[in-house]
Amino acid sequence: MTGPQSSQPHDVRAFFGVRAAGWDAKFPDDGPAYAAGVAELGLRPGQRVLDAGCGTGRALPTLRAAVGAHGTVLGADLTPEMLAAAVRAGRGACAGLLLADVARLPLPSAALDAVFAAGLISHLSDSAGGLAELARVVRPGGRLALFHPIGRAALAARKGHSLTPDDLRAEPRLRPLLAGSGWELRQYTDEDSRYLALAVRRG
Numbered sequence: 001m002t003g004p005q006s007s008q009p010h011d012v013r014a015f016f017g018v019r020a021a022g023w024d025a026k027f028p029d030d031g032p033a034y035a036a037g038v039a040e041l042g043l044r045p046g047q048r049v050l051d052a053g054c055g056t057g058r059a060l061p062t063l064r065a066a067v068g069a070h071g072t073v074l075g076a077d078l079t080p081e082m083l084a085a086a087v088r089a090g091r092g093a094c095a096g097l098l099l100a101d102v103a104r105l106p107l108p109s110a111a112l113d114a115v116f117a118a119g120l121i122s123h124l125s126d127s128a129g130g131l132a133e134l135a136r137v138v139r140p141g142g143r144l145a146l147f148h149p150i151g152r153a154a155l156a157a158r159k160g161h162s163l164t165p166d167d168l169r170a171e172p173r174l175r176p177l178l179a180g181s182g183w184e185l186r187q188y189t190d191e192d193s194r195y196l197a198l199a200v201r202r203g
Helices: 007-015 020-026 031-039 061-066 080-088 127-137 152-156 173-179
Strands: 050-054 073-076 098-100 114-116 138-148 183-191 192-201
Touching: 031 061, 031 114, 031 138, 031 192, 050 061, 050 127, 061 073, 073 080, 080 098, 114 127, 127 138, 127 173, 173 183, 173 192
Parallel strands: 050 073, 050 114, 073 098, 114 138
Antiparallel strands: 138 192, 183 192
């Protein structure tokens, strides 16, 4: 997702709410990139995974295929219109959908094996707090994929902006941010065709 950066939840809901109905049509070619991002999580049948900030649920079918019928797939988003679009697209059948702010998830600690988060970090009002909450709900050794279907430079160009040193998604800023939130960055890719930061929950 792309939208208001480091915004309050009501700003995020307002931005995405009016765009939800046409969101998938605006980005019709992202499917393969999402599938490749999910694959990097290395999910196994029977595992438990959350799509944090799932939007219209584009990753949910691939997550379900990865964990199989006996696995658990959850999608959390704070914009009701986005979740409604996911249901209309038939993706609600792939996962349990939660109307929730990922900074305050209604989940027990260590309940998950992995989290997939597409475009999420730019929309967290408290980046460290949001990442710490994701760490809370993931077991030690579990994984986090911070993903976007295009890289930082391509995204900035699409929006008519330039890359800035204070971008939270830049590796020199992201690595210590993750470390302070309970994660260890293990893999970082930022190229025109994909952005992926893969982290492991510290014990």
